[in-house]
Amino acid sequence: MSTGTVAKPSAAPKGTGRRKLTWPWILLIVAAGLVLFSLVRVVSGADDLTSVGQVSGALRLAVPIGLAGLGGLWAERAGVVNIGLEGMMILGTWFGAWAGYQWGPWVGVLFGLLGGALGGLLHAIITVTFNVNHIVSGVAINILAAGFTMYLSNFTFGEAEGGSSKQSPRIDPITDITIPGLSEWLADLQQKHWFLISDVAGILGGLVTNLSLLTVVAILLVPATWWVLWRTAFGLRLRSCGENPVAAESLGVNVYKYKYIAVTMSGALAGLGGAFLAIVATGIYQEGQTGGRGYIGLAAMIFGNWMPGGMALGAGLFGFTDSLKIRGGAENVHALLLLVAILLVLAAAWQLYKKKYVPAVIAAVFAVGFFLWYALTDQVPSQFVDAAPYITTLLVLALSAQRLRMPKADGLPYRKGQGK
Amino acid sequence: GKSSSEGGSASTSDSKATKAAIAYDIGGRGDQSFNDAAYAGLKKAEDELDVDGSEAEPSSGEGDADKVQRLTSLARAGNNPVIGVGFAYAPAIKKVAAQFPDTTFGIIDDTSVTGKNIANMVFNEEQGSYLAGVAAAKASKTGTVGFIGGVEVPLIKKFEAGFAQGVKDTNPKAKVLTQYLTQPPNFDGFAKPDLGKAAAEGQLDKGADVIYAAAGLAGSGSIEAASKAGKWAIGVDSDQYNQAGLAEYKDSILTSVTKDVSDSVYNLIKSVKDGKPQTGEVRYGLATDGVALADSNPKYKSMTDLIAAVDQAKKDIIDGKITVKTAP
Amino acid sequence: MELHGITKRFPGVVANKDIAITVRKGTVHALIGENGAGKSTLMKILYGMQKPDEGTIAIDGEQVTFASPGDAIARGIGMVHQHFMLADNLTVLENVVLGGEKLYGIGAKARRKIQEISDAYGLGVRPDVLVEDLGVADRQRVEILKVLYRGAKILILDEPTAVLVPQEVDALFDNLRELKAEGLTVIFISHKLGEVLKVADDITVIRRGTTVGTADPKTATTKQLAELMVGSELPSPETRESTVTDVAMLRVENLTLLEGGATGAPLTTAAPADPSSTTVVQEVAAGRKLLDDISLTIHKGEILGIAGVEGNGQTELIEALMGMASPDAGVITLDGEDISRVSVRKRREGGIGYIPEDRHRHGLLLEAPLWENRILGHVTEEPNSRRGILDPKAARKDTERIVREYDVRTPGIDVTAASLSGGNQQKLIVGREMSHNPKFLIAAHPTRGVDVGAQAQIWDAIRDARREGLAVLLISADLDELIGLSDTLRVMYRGKLVADADPATITPEELGSAMTGAASGHLEGTEQSEDGDAR
């Protein structure tokens, strides 16, 4: 190892019994969550919690994170840690905008993909061919991508009409689709603020209102990734490179090839996330536009246990809280306090049931704390509102039992013909 | 040892032409906001006063020491005045101004450092915002208006305070929704239109029908959202009705609270060139039109009731009948 | 199939030198030779995983060159590697179809095919379990299935029996005979000469990279083979006179460890992917007893051997004794002191020595120099440190002593542990552990994968220490070693000590039947103890 620092996210405790989440269970959990949410909304009166606007906003904020996370997933499933997602996203924003303002948004999307893929390819060359520590390479790519795009902006956007050295001219928007009738009907229903029904209507409404075509593409990429990686021969080979490349090699799989494909694809997806930011979310390229979303995407992927569905859940959670806070945080986040209090009560009850008294008491104390905070105030200070997505993520991670399992050869160096 | 500006071409400062310099705040030139406004002032001075202008950009994550070095280097190169764009330059100017008594230093948005050769160019943003509040309260049908601040710093809170006061004084029952986009030192809130848009959408959903965004570039997202919803937006800093990038939404831009940074820079340079350098606090308020409410939108002009109320408020403020708070 | 003039050089080592072998179609051809003789390398060449520097390969008279295993597979060659080549986190099905997806897809058709093959050869493989949950023998079968699935005509088995008990070996051999009857050719590598004689049609011996001879299994004896392999007589692990005292050194009472207990909390890194490190837990259900009421006593000067198929709790027993896992019940007493709740470090300081079963995972810092490896595990003890401060000078000096006394072949003490061969790594570990005069030594597979010469040295070291009153817990898959070295024998099965035996009279086969759960209680010499209540 060149630097002795393959840092890897935590591995699951050995021998934890895996209980697979089956569909009925998932649906049940989702339903329970919804009821809880609805309850909190009705009690707190924060009707924005599940409004159409809130959900569609959440989606818009979640997409770039989710695309970055998906990118991370491709790379890490093939055994390459990709902390360079941020850089690849930056390339996506820049290339996407550069092509987008000149030749239209869809060409921009294509170039965003290509720009990100370029970053991915570089990462592949450094980590796969030269076997350099993956984190070093990723960090270097982040610096390089940021520097490179800032530098190039001076020569491109800086001279373009309506642009500056820090931002691109405006890009034509991509068509938004709103399903006529349905959208309004759901919005109306949501406006009634009925228990549960309005919530479901709001969520569904958010998913069909002002939906950019690129958002649709991004959402479809999640099941598509799952299908490709878990249901095709190509995917099996790719995953085998992340689990045991030597075994794959011994069966005639060209490990280098799959790693190259995976990491390039990873970059392309992150680049698409960047292009989304520039073209759909903002309409222009701006320096520093990604604002660490690549890292958050990586976090979402770890959160989701290296699985597309879990990753999407992580990105969604983040987008949701992010949207909550930006759309009138003081009130919305205040309602979240109640939710947290209830969840903590449930956690305490569960620990009690499992006869783990100390954690139960701790959870209960926190529950009371949060409840008091909720009851005694009307608003959460805006500073804390800002932290809501991050605190939520931490809380969810800390409360959910950690059964994360990264691909076994993730981040480890591999050289052809040197396996034992 | 030598200092960076003693040697080299820079030290040949014997030419008669006035040299002026501005040192930018984070973001630098091209931010289409604060820094660009300062640049516009410099540019105007170059064009009209035959001044030799130079600019210097900060690097990200730098400290006071770097700013001291930058200002020193600019001053040594013979620039006069040297203008620090933004309050972050205050500690640096305090140090450097003492060393260069013959050079005038300008600082925008700060009066905490003072000196014979320091010009503190400050704006009564709260006064302009008060007028915006009056206009918003008058224009609102729902009685709910929104304020969006880019980053929650005292400077932007001045905007909030003035706006809220203006609204309440006009319509005591009106509700002001307030939303800040980010917390310092995360200055994304001045730069990310998507955040401004999301925040505006949230406020619109809560019934706001006039939205005032003091959020730099992010404000364009708020304007977009308000326009799409068929509601009013109020712009900031420059007259956003005439801004090319926002032409699509101009009809929805009720008015803008202008803050004439560009003129303040120009004025300082001119004063130095004229041999009567400004010093001490140079305040730009309603009285001098340093801050003002734009009236380019024909629809705005047609609201006579509203204009009357705004003009009355303006008069009251200038006369001192109304004092506008600077903190919410 | 014919191999001709194969030469393969690695940096500094000639692994194969002008090797020539002819394998007849439809036979089992055994390849024997000591550690590092070059057997695996030769087979990897035949399998396309490595390219020969010189030499030719001909199959059915036709000359071939393989650029990758893919080419070899296409020519009908299949290989079961010495170290398992399985991805733990994939299912059996996925592991089998990987690389051969074109044959039957990756779905239902493939599943049916696997079931078909499994039934045909009685492999009993379940396609949808995770490999992680399989025991070693099952993994072995998956490996064989992988090869059969691809329709291999030539089967290479590199030390397939190293981890199997005699009964499992017999089952494997039955399979091999069946395969042979179907016209398949098998190349079989083993260190166990008895097995070789049992199953092979031809034998080729390799020493130091070259073929040194062939033998006819019908006439040759193991002794002859051994001499051919090594060039001298084989050492035997016999202990000679007993040194057992009646002073109890280690006493374990009612030790119980439940699944999902305090073992390995979630930590910094995942263990390096090493499929050969088989901490196998068979079909673990939450709360299952990994160690079930274990009681044993080891006296000063006694070697207690534990026999058992891997994955029956030996690893957990070691972890519990070392303090790496905290047991759910039971008391461990070392030299009269209760150490049940004492940390690993304190136990080590208190005189427990540890030769781990997996030296790469538990015994060495592969990328660190030898002298730092000498410190590992004894960092708080003399001469490595004094009052919290390391003493590199003393440690280096002592490392040099160990290198000398234990004949560790190395150019110096500053090279990394990774650059030593397995046998030399093991000698270093033994030397290190012995240097702190342990009262009690845990020796897990102390000679696994180790050269015969080094094997003898390690045995000597253990015997010498035993004479001076060392108590030893010996765990080994090599039943000859176990029987030869131990003073007392116990058999472990599903976390329980189910049987005991007298090493003087017991045979490997009898031991093997107890290891598979077929016999229990006190195993009496030659008379079969089938009356023991089979659980």
Next chain:
Amino acid sequence: MKKIDKDKLIIGAAGPVLALVSSFVLTMLVLLATGLDPIEPIRLMIENAEYADIQVLIVNQTGIFYLAALAVAIGFRMNLFNIGVDGQYRLAAMISAVVGASVELPGPLHILLIVVVAILTGAFWAGIAGILKTTRGVSEVVSTIMLNAIATSLIAWLILPANFGVQPEGSNDLTTGEIAESGWFPGIDMGQGNGEIYGFTFVALALGVVYWFVLNRTRFGFDLRATGESESAAQASGVDAKKMILTSMLISGGLAGLSGMPTLLGDTHTYSLSFPVGVGFTAITIALLGRNNPVGILFAALLFAFLEKASSNLDVAGYPKEITQIMQGIIVIAVVVSYELVRRYGTRRQQQKVGEELAAGGAIKTDKEVSA
């Protein structure tokens, strides 16, 4: 023996040389491709770095980077990825500034108090990630990313005038109030307005020595390195991995907390909205570039400080400053790739030697065998 030394020397020198040459060439190519003079910017930077005031800036920045990079490196040495150094650094600077401004103590005590508070705050913030990891298995990568953002919010709240902040009359800045002069760390004035070298820079260097000593000469350091190299082996050797994770996280956080001290005690004497940020992220690169080695990190920190400070006049001369960031990226890649190439060569050499030794040791008599 002499031969080995020569080998080592050549191999040791080959890496940096290869890296320097290739990054230089690549940077020139980028400049050429955009139609700029390829040499001039580099010449300008070198010239700029000859001035005393720039040198002071470089030295001071090196100290800051060095501390933060040590914080990152100590985590890396045991495979912990503390992305949260930036948050720890900011929070520690803020809290210690508050404490420092609110007390009056005699000189050394005052400084000591501030420093201790900074260490504790940084350690506390990193410790949250450590606790979450050891008790709940939350990946420190995720938790430190989150904690960075949470630190931002927490600071924004704490610095409100209603809480612990101060808004100086006439200023739009928020500060924590000025620390009395007894709490200023004396520096070395370089005269002629060239600025001061922060006294804390020397503390940073001393800590580099301590870092080396602790890691290489103490039991604790050995355990830490062992855990980083092989967690399983370390555990078997008696290291309590959980305790180790927590301890190193605390140390890392403490060092991160210290990295705000040069600026706070030597320059600003207050924490304000314009306190430098992003140090912790640059530090990750520096630690990786310096290969977590105290001397390597020093050079890497110096290099990065040079690139940042010496480029200050590039924009005035008409060259985009961003070129330095491109150079940073290229240098990191060039360095690690060339180190890897050299390492491969070196490993091959070493194995060759081991092989020769083996061949010499185990006398082979292959050819005299008989076949049965």
